[in-house]
Amino acid sequence: MIKRIVKINWNPLITKRKKIKKKDMSWTQAKSRFPKLKPFGDTDRDGVKNWLDCKPFDKKRQDSKKKWRKELIEEDVEEYLEEFPEEDKSEVRERMRQEYD
Numbered sequence: 481m482i483k484r485i486v487k488i489n490w491n492p493l494i495t496k497r498k499k500i501k502k503k504d505m506s507w508t509q510a511k512s513r514f515p516k517l518k519p520f521g522d523t524d525r526d527g528v529k530n531w532l533d534c535k536p537f538d539k540k541r542q543d544s545k546k547k548w549r550k551e552l553i554e555e556d557v558e559e560y561l562e563e564f565p566e567e568d569k570s571e572v573r574e575r576m577r578q579e580y581d
Contacts, residue, residue, distance in 0.1 A: 503538045510536050553577060 500509060507530060511517055519531035524539040535541040553576045560572050 504535065505537060506534060507531055507536055 502510075505513065507519075510530075511519075517523070517530060517536070520529050522528065522533075523530060523536050524533070526533070526539045530536040553573065556576050557569065557573050560576075561567060561569060
Protein backbone atom coordinates (compact mmCIF):
# COMPACT_ATOMS: atom_id res chain seq x y z
CA MET A 481 0.00 0.00 0.00
CA ILE A 482 1.53 3.28 -1.17
CA LYS A 483 0.57 6.48 0.63
CA ARG A 484 0.91 9.88 -0.97
CA ILE A 485 2.49 12.74 0.88
CA VAL A 486 0.29 15.80 0.57
CA LYS A 487 2.00 19.16 0.93
CA ILE A 488 -0.03 21.79 2.71
CA ASN A 489 0.90 25.43 2.36
CA TRP A 490 0.39 26.24 6.03
CA ASN A 491 2.71 27.85 8.54
CA PRO A 492 1.96 27.17 12.23
CA LEU A 493 3.78 30.36 13.25
CA ILE A 494 1.25 32.55 11.46
CA THR A 495 -1.76 32.67 13.75
CA LYS A 496 -3.75 35.50 12.24
CA ARG A 497 -4.52 35.25 8.52
CA LYS A 498 -5.98 38.19 6.66
CA LYS A 499 -9.32 37.33 5.08
CA ILE A 500 -10.31 39.29 1.97
CA LYS A 501 -13.83 40.69 1.98
CA LYS A 502 -16.11 39.25 -0.69
CA LYS A 503 -16.65 42.71 -2.19
CA ASP A 504 -12.89 43.31 -2.58
CA MET A 505 -12.06 40.04 -4.36
CA SER A 506 -10.72 40.01 -7.89
CA TRP A 507 -11.97 37.42 -10.38
CA THR A 508 -9.12 34.97 -9.69
CA GLN A 509 -9.53 35.26 -5.92
CA ALA A 510 -13.30 34.83 -6.17
CA LYS A 511 -12.93 31.80 -8.45
CA SER A 512 -10.54 30.10 -6.02
CA ARG A 513 -12.80 30.71 -3.01
CA PHE A 514 -16.06 30.01 -4.87
CA PRO A 515 -15.23 27.31 -7.47
CA LYS A 516 -18.81 27.13 -8.79
CA LEU A 517 -18.77 30.81 -9.77
CA LYS A 518 -19.72 31.07 -13.44
CA PRO A 519 -17.35 33.15 -15.63
CA PHE A 520 -20.11 34.21 -18.04
CA GLY A 521 -22.58 35.03 -15.27
CA ASP A 522 -23.05 38.46 -13.72
CA THR A 523 -23.23 38.08 -9.93
CA ASP A 524 -23.32 41.80 -9.12
CA ARG A 525 -25.73 42.60 -12.01
CA ASP A 526 -23.69 45.49 -13.36
CA GLY A 527 -23.76 44.36 -17.00
CA VAL A 528 -20.15 43.06 -17.11
CA LYS A 529 -19.37 39.33 -17.23
CA ASN A 530 -17.66 37.98 -14.11
CA TRP A 531 -14.36 37.13 -15.83
CA LEU A 532 -14.13 40.65 -17.31
CA ASP A 533 -15.18 42.34 -14.07
CA CYS A 534 -12.30 43.50 -11.86
CA LYS A 535 -14.46 43.02 -8.73
CA PRO A 536 -17.24 40.52 -9.59
CA PHE A 537 -19.13 41.08 -6.31
CA ASP A 538 -18.98 44.90 -6.30
CA LYS A 539 -21.47 46.66 -8.54
CA LYS A 540 -19.60 49.98 -8.43
CA ARG A 541 -16.22 48.72 -9.69
CA GLN A 542 -15.64 47.22 -13.13
CA ASP A 543 -13.55 49.75 -15.05
CA SER A 544 -10.03 48.28 -14.97
CA LYS A 545 -10.94 45.51 -17.43
CA LYS A 546 -12.78 47.86 -19.79
CA LYS A 547 -9.47 49.22 -21.11
CA TRP A 548 -8.22 45.68 -21.65
CA ARG A 549 -11.45 44.75 -23.47
CA LYS A 550 -11.20 47.82 -25.71
CA GLU A 551 -7.60 46.94 -26.63
CA LEU A 552 -8.66 43.37 -27.37
CA ILE A 553 -11.43 44.57 -29.69
CA GLU A 554 -9.04 46.92 -31.52
CA GLU A 555 -6.52 44.09 -32.05
CA ASP A 556 -9.27 41.87 -33.47
CA VAL A 557 -10.48 44.66 -35.75
CA GLU A 558 -6.96 45.16 -37.12
CA GLU A 559 -6.50 41.42 -37.72
CA TYR A 560 -9.87 41.20 -39.47
CA LEU A 561 -9.12 44.19 -41.68
CA GLU A 562 -5.80 42.64 -42.74
CA GLU A 563 -7.75 39.67 -44.10
CA PHE A 564 -10.63 41.71 -45.55
CA PRO A 565 -9.35 45.23 -46.38
CA GLU A 566 -12.50 46.16 -48.31
CA GLU A 567 -14.62 46.14 -45.11
CA ASP A 568 -15.51 49.41 -43.37
CA LYS A 569 -13.56 49.80 -40.11
CA SER A 570 -16.47 51.26 -38.12
CA GLU A 571 -18.81 48.41 -39.10
CA VAL A 572 -16.24 45.80 -38.15
CA ARG A 573 -15.58 47.53 -34.81
CA GLU A 574 -19.31 47.56 -34.03
CA ARG A 575 -19.63 43.86 -34.87
CA MET A 576 -16.68 43.02 -32.60
CA ARG A 577 -18.22 45.04 -29.72
CA GLN A 578 -21.47 43.12 -30.09
CA GLU A 579 -19.54 39.86 -30.18
CA TYR A 580 -17.69 40.66 -26.93
CA ASP A 581 -20.84 41.87 -25.11
